[in-house]
Every structure is written in structure tokens, then in C-alpha cells.
Amino acid sequence: MTIAIGFEGSANKLGVGIIRHENGKVDVLSNVRDTYITPPGEGFLPRDTAQHHRDCVLKVLKKALSDANLTPKEIDVICFTKGPGMGAPLTSTAIVARTLSLLWEKPLVGVNHCVGHIEMGREVTGATNPVVLYVSGGNTQVIAYSQNRYRIFGETLDIAIGNCLDRFARILNLSNDPSPGYNIEQYAKKGKQFIPLPYAVKGMDVSFSGILSHIEQIAKERLPTGEITPYDLCFSLQETLFAMLVEITERAMAHVESSEVLIVGGVGCNVRLQEMMEQMAAQRDATVCATDERFCIDNGIMIAHAGLLAYHDGFRTPLEESTCTQRFRTDEVYVSWRD
Amino acid sequence: MPALLRKIEIPFPTNRLATIAQRVLNVDKELKTDQVKRSLSVNDDKLEALFECTTARMMRVSVNSFLEMLTMVTRTMDECDTLNA
Numbered sequence: 124m125t126i127a128i129g130f131e132g133s134a135n136k137l138g139v140g141i142i143r144h145e146n147g148k149v150d151v152l153s154n155v156r157d158t159y160i161t162p163p164g165e166g167f168l169p170r171d172t173a174q175h176h177r178d179c180v181l182k183v184l185k186k187a188l189s190d191a192n193l194t195p196k197e198i199d200v201i202c203f204t205k206g207p208g209m210g211a212p213l214t215s216t217a218i219v220a221r222t223l224s225l226l227w228e229k230p231l232v233g234v235n236h237c238v239g240h241i242e243m244g245r246e247v248t249g250a251t252n253p254v255v256l257y258v259s260g261g262n263t264q265v266i267a268y269s270q271n272r273y274r275i276f277g278e279t280l281d282i283a284i285g286n287c288l289d290r291f292a293r294i295l296n297l298s299n300d301p302s303p304g305y306n307i308e309q310y311a312k313k314g315k316q317f318i319p320l321p322y323a324v325k326g327m328d329v330s331f332s333g334i335l336s337h338i339e340q341i342a343k344e345r346l347p348t349g350e351i352t353p354y355d356l357c358f359s360l361q362e363t364l365f366a367m368l369v370e371i372t373e374r375a376m377a378h379v380e381s382s383e384v385l386i387v388g389g390v391g392c393n394v395r396l397q398e399m400m401e402q403m404a405a406q407r408d409a410t411v412c413a414t415d416e417r418f419c420i421d422n423g424i425m426i427a428h429a430g431l432l433a434y435h436d437g438f439r440t441p442l443e444e445s446t447c448t449q450r451f452r453t454d455e456v457y458v459s460w461r462d
Numbered sequence: 463m464p465a466l467l468r469k470i471e472i473p474f475p476t477n478r479l480a481t482i483a484q485r486v487l488n489v490d491k492e493l494k495t496d497q498v499k500r501s502l503s504v505n506d507d508k509l510e511a512l513f514e515c516t517t518a519r520m521m522r523v524s525v526n527s528f529l530e531m532l533t534m535v536t537r538t539m540d541e542c543d544t545l546n547a
Contacts, residue, residue: 173530174530177534185541196544214531218486218534218535222538222539223542225482226482226539226543
């Protein structure tokens with residue numbers, strides 16, 4: 124039996140989770156998160172986000188330990204997000220992990236954030252070998268597993284889909300509570316007309332910054348006249364962006380001959396995206412696996428879980444190598460725990 | 463050629479804690495190595511940080527950043543060091 128604690132802080136969510144692996148059984152013992160929410164119209168900047176993480180990490184850690192009813196002595200491994208993500212927030216979180224590693228005399232394991240999402244998604248949904256659509260504020264990738272690596276089949280050429288949605292939410296001055304994407308989803312439900320937007324699929328890749336500029340322009344010109352509503356824009360943006368994702372996911376499934384799709388990352392919480400993916404999957408006799416907000420949205424438990432999988436195979440991160448990195452490709456990780 | 467020098471001494475309760483702080487904070491290298499040089503050492507129960515910077519602004523930025531991370535380490539120690547409990 125091994126117990127790991129995981130620390131996640133690559134964007135605006137600070138998460139600490141404790142997980143137990145015992146004879147092939149996986150148990151989530153605690154999963155605590157604190158989200159840095161900025162006022163409407165504002166995004167989160169690295170400096171303030173890092174400050175938020177430093178301010179709340181110890182409280183979140185204490186709650187994670189008490190929810191799990193454990194003392195530090197019973198933790199076997201300390202896992203943390205090595206990257207990718209925002210520099211200062213990542214480092215602020217890693218510093219706590221490093222300090223605990225020396226105070227409690229426990230080994231350290233650095234984890235790739237994307238691999239954390241994938242492994243937690245596989246564990247929670249039971250998907251065996253799915254094509255993975257990883258969509259969040261910071262990442263947009265279509266991934267398939269092959270020969271010990273999570274290979275990136277397609278990705279965004281510029282910004283992540285979540286970043287596109289978040290920045291549009293700022294234009295509309297939507298609340299960032301609980302997240303801008305959630306509020307766009309609610310607005311979209313009240314949309315009455317579809318406004319055509321650019322559709323930017325490029326082979327296996329997608330591009331969002333052009334669509335963002337375009338919709339910002341439309342909002343500026345046509346909202347004041349009242350001919351369209353913010354609800355119409357949210358609806359149209361979702362339909363367009365999600366259709367693009369469904370297309371590149373389907374293409375990967377066709378190439379890889381997979382009948383499972385796993386959606387992970389914060390944008391994966393979006394029910395409309397799940398619906399559209401399910402429509403495509405049904406046409407191919409495939410299934411869609413998605414997790415709920417406990418695991419979709421950045422969290423510490425996925426870091427603990429992915430870290431523990433690597434730890435079981437002897438993987439360790441020496442203290443001197445426990446730096447963080449803003450760029451960390453998903454396929455850089457050697458997935459030793461799968462065939 | 464670094465123009466400004468600043469040495470900061472931080473007292474810790476024990477040599478063990480000063481050493482832990484030094485090891486943790488030494489992992490991250492300074493980003494602008496042509497403008498900032500930071501070296502950490504332990505002297506008994508004191509952590510000594512030496513900053514050599516080309517400008518006053520770089521000195522302020524690197525020292526502030528260091529102190530932010532240092533206080534994260536010390537707060538973690540205050541609340542989580544169970545070995546001495």
C-alpha cells in the first residue's frame with residue numbers, strides 16, 4: 124500500500140489531494156482546492172496568482188490531511204506539478220513540496236500536468252485506451268497512447284480553447300465565479316440565433332486567436348444595436364469551437380481505430396461539448412468518457428495519482444532537479460506503467 | 463560586472479532548518495544570470511544570501527522574489543515540521 128500527496132498550482136487553481144494505491148485499488152482520500160477568482164473583466168496574472176497560492180496552500184494542505192484523516196508520517200510520496208503552466212505559481216507550489224520532502228524525509232516526484240489529467244481521467248472513467256481530448260485554459264491537445272508515450276495528434280496552433288473562452292467572457296464582463304467558462308455555458312443556453320464565425324481547423328490542428336478577434340469585433344459592432352445578444356454570441360462561439368474539437372477528435376479516432384473518447388481538462392466540464400462529442404461518437408459506435416468537476420478542473424489528486432504510477436516503477440525526482448518548467452510537452456514523459 | 467552587493471542573513475532555530483531552506487531555495491536558478499548572481503550558504507544556524515546585481519532595480523526585484531519564496535519555506539516549516547514536535 125502506498126499513499127501519495129499531490130500539489131497542483133500551474134494556473135489559478137491551488138489543489139492538494141491525497142490518494143492511496145493498494146493491490147491495484149485506487150482510493151481518493153481527499154481532494155481540496157482553492158481557486159483564485161479575479162473580478163469580472165480581468166484575467167489572472169502570474170504574480171498575483173503565485174501570491175494567492177502561497178497564501179492558501181498551507182490551509183489547503185491541512186484540510187487535505189484532516190479530510191483524509193492522516194498524519195505526515197503516513198504519507199509515502201510527495202508529488203508536485205513540474206509543468207507546464209505559469210512560472211511563479213508553479214514554483215511557489217513546488218517550493219512547498221520540496222520543503223515538506225526534506226522536513227518529512229519523503230521522496231519527491233515531479234509530474235507533467237497533462238499526464239495527470241489523462242491518468243486521472245482513465246482511472247475515474249475506466250476508459251482503457253481512449254483517444255484523449257485535453258481541453259483547458261492553458262492546453263488544447265488531441266492525444267493517443269502509443270509505445271509508452273502520450274502522443275500529440277493535434278493541438279492548438281495558438282491559444283488554448285479555454286483561453287479563448289475566458290478572454291471572450293472578459294469582453295462580455297461575465298463573472299469569473301466559479302469560472303468564466305461555466306458562465307459562458309449558462310449564457311449559451313439562452314442563445315436564440317446562430318452567428319456564423321470563422322471555422323479554423325487546419326488538418327489535425329486548430330486555431331482560436333482569429334476567431335477570438337472576429338467575435339470581439341462582432342460584439343463591439345452588433346451588441347450595442349441590440350440585433351444580437353450576448354447569449355447569441357456565447358451560443359455561437361461554443362457551437363463553432365466545439366465542432367472544431369469534435370472534428371479533430373473524430374479524425375484521430377478514425378486513424379487510430381479507437382472507439383473511446385476521454386475528455387479531460389477544465390473545458391471538459393462543459394455539458395454541450397460532451398453532448399456534441401456523444402453525437403459524433405454514436406455515429407461511430409464509440410463511447411465518450413468524461414469526469415465531473417472534481418477531476419476535470421485542475422486538482423491535486425491527479426498529480427498524486429500520476430506521480431504514484433511513476434513512483435511504483437522507480438521514478439524519483441532528485442531535489443536538485445525539482446525545478447518547474449512552463450513548457451513541458453505531454454510526449455516528453457516516458458509512460459513506463461503502461462505497455 | 464556586478465555593481466551592487468547585498469548580503470542578507472536569516473537566522474533559523476537550528477542548523478537543520480537553515481540547511482533545508484538553503485537546499486530548497488537553491489534549486490531555482492536566477493533567470494537573468496547576466497544581471498543577477500545569487501549564492502546561498504549556511505553558517506551554523508544562519509542562512510546567508512549574497513546578491514550581486516548590475517542595477518538597483520534588479521537588486522530590488524531579485525531580493526523581493528527571494529524573500530517571497532523564503533517566507534513560503536519558513537511558513538511551511540512553522541506549520542508542518544513534525545519531526546521536532
